Amino acid sequence: MINLGKINNFDLTHIFDCGQCFRFKKLDDGSYIGVAYGKVLHLYINNGEVFINSDDKIWKHFLDLDRDYSAILKEFMVDDFTIKAGEFGTGIRILRQEPFEALASFIISQCNNIPRIKSIINTLCNNFGNEIQDNGEIFYTFPTAEKIASLTSEDLSILRAGYRTDYLINAAKMVCSGEINFKLLDEMTLTDARVYIMKVHGIGAKVADCFLLFGMGKLDAFPIDTWMKKAKAFYDGDMSSYGKYAGIYQQYIFYYAKEHNLGK
């Protein structure tokens, strides 16, 4: 394992179990392991120092290591609610997930619970992803859009994903045909990107914002209104001036609100 040293605002549980990704699991020794970018990532923290199984530069990108989250938190925690949310979610980093994986995952997530989302995605990968090995153990990559586009809803019936299956196949086909172009999305403003992606059948405001935040790195996605309005029923925070990193702030709020059963 490679020692990355101390990384400020870096908590494995809050990163991998806050609901932004679905393919990482906690091992008995407290480390986390999963697959992203077609590779196995295994990491743990010991005495505040982060250890990682590979020095591939993709992990610096994936883990968003160049961003100063402590500065963001400092700016974020300004009132009772944001302080509680920020303290609760300390250590979250917004993962830079692969666009198609994020898109597919959040299509599957709709009107679903997290254990079942993980189960469906696990079945999807085990059956249609590519096999890779790490220390003699077998893992599976997330299937490509091309692979999913080649399948029928009957092929995917083993997922037991219900009506989401056709949404998934349709989105995969649109990615393959170029009707959805991630590079094009990359250049767009947040507003344009929302309009663009929501033209896809089965992608509404929620899935769109999750995809844009976790899959496209559009940190202004997932804006204030959804959870803050609900949270305001319990707290008096005002997030209106925090546009720049709204997405990150929103993940703190979302995580906190969900864990505390707020906004029902």
Next chain:
DNA sequence: TGCCAGGCCGAAA
């Protein structure tokens, strides 16, 4: 058994 889950679609009001 019944409620609900990190929703969305399409029709009706």
Next chain:
DNA sequence: TTTCGGCATGGC
């Protein structure tokens, strides 16, 4: 423009 039933399925 907002509201609402239906949708597949299984975790709890």
